[in-house]
Amino acid sequence: MTPSRSAAGAPAQDVAASGPAQPNPRRPLGRVAVRAFEVVVGLAPRGPQLGALALVLALLPFTFANNYFYEVAILVALNAIVCVGLNLLIGYAGQISLGHAGFYALGGYGSAIAAARWGWPVWASMPAAVLAVGALAWLVGRPTLRLKGHTLAMATLGLGVIVSIVLTNEDRITGGPDGMAVPPLVLAGRTLQGEPVWYGIAAAALWLAVWLAGNLIDSPVGRALRALHGSEVAAETLGVDSARWKLIVFVISALFAATAGALTAHYAGFITPSKASFLHSVELVIMVVFGGMASVWGAVLGALVLTVLPQALTVLKDYEMMVFGAVLVITMVFFPRGIVPTLARLASKG
């Protein structure tokens, strides 16, 4: 995704837009029309991309031969949500989290425990769990992100390990290493179940995540983030409070992970502590780097390839991990910036 829209002809647009933008108090309908026009213009720069994503997500089920395809697609979409959030942190704020699986698992466990143990309705337990994870991320990020260097990676690594141990050992609440059953999502008296329904939920959530992340990147906040990634000292001399914006984007990425974790738990109806493992955290980082840092589409592609590939490679049995590793190495040799940014660079040059 290009960092900015083409600026050509912007002054002319400004003149055109400032005319009808004058609010007319006598004609509220006219004002609504102006607002609607502005919304469309605001969406326009990424409109085609978002439209294409919606189209692909809507048409994809027609290619599914059976439920298994749905299952994989749902998993891809939910992983992609985590990656889109994590990419904001890694690709734009230049920070690495090695504990995002912890946030992902806590989102799932939090909602599961509130619903199963305390009897909360799922429509309330999910947002509550997600917000609680956001608060936890804020608590961890606030002291660490004031320091220079990769302190966040260390702190989140520790946090992930702690979360994993607590989820495994507190078996009275979490069910221990065997995991726990998660109640289904009930909305307006209807239990949401079945793969097609969940595909719809996951696809809508992914589209929303891409929309939000794209908005953020293409905004004053995103610009500040890219700037402090480019040169933190220069960004600071321009008034960018780098610790603050790093913290905010870290919390946002944790919220994305927790949301995907909660959705996954309620979809699968079951959750185990392996979701919080360090290995899973690393997998998430690999997805982002593989697809391409600082690219929303790269994050989606990374989640797609690295979720589907292990499934596809199971036919190789014992050689699965070997081939998987080889694919990763070869990709990083030929696409050093990750797949999408390297391809974009080649396309712009040639």
Add this chain to the structure above:
Amino acid sequence: MTSILSVAGLAKRFGGVKAVDDLTFEVAPRTVHAIIGPNGAGKTTLLNLLTGIYRPDAGRVTLAGRDVTGLPTHRWAAAGLGRTFQNLQIFFNMSALDNVMVGRHLRERCELLPSLLRTPALARTERACRTAAREMMHRVGLDAWLDARADSMPYGALKRLEIARALALEPQVLLLDEPAAGLNQTEAREIDALIRELAAGGTTVLLVEHNMRLVMEVSHRVLVLDRGAKLAEGTPAEVARDERVIEAYLGVAEAEATEAADA
């Protein structure tokens, strides 16, 4: 007229080395104030102290009547101080225009929710920000690079891009750290004209520069540093006549020239 920037008893040590030693000076508004001195005189340390990148061991700095000593760098920017860097600190991961738009960070409302939802009001301020950034690029003569990626621009253009970015902040005091370093004569003269224009437009310029011709031509006052302390201060003509300055600064150049001739 009271001074816009006042430095009192400023000191910074690195181990046993006094990089800046009990330095006191005042900068009058709307002037070009040059800081010169031989290599290692403490010029860069001083600039880093004057932008909050280093914390001073002693002393205080007042900017536009506000004590800014010890504040983090981004608060110095908010207090009205902009700077460029001797070694370029360009955001190479962004376009030239985006670089300058970052300079508008404090002039635009940078809020999370409107950014996430891309509200119409945000889209409007973004358009205004873009226009202002293009205006800044025009002001420093970068019209040819409006749509360029920063990493595709030549050195001379990047120097000016840094100035445009700092100007976008609309600072009261602008610190230029060797703006002419690495530029050819023509480019240096363009920077020269730009600095005069800035001062005429109401910006106070604090100039650290090796190019003596540039310093003597554009500065109203010159501060000479040697080993972290003030050696002399005055108008360019006064400083050029000062024997201590000739000895410490120009004398070194003479000795170097002799050495070079000998070699």
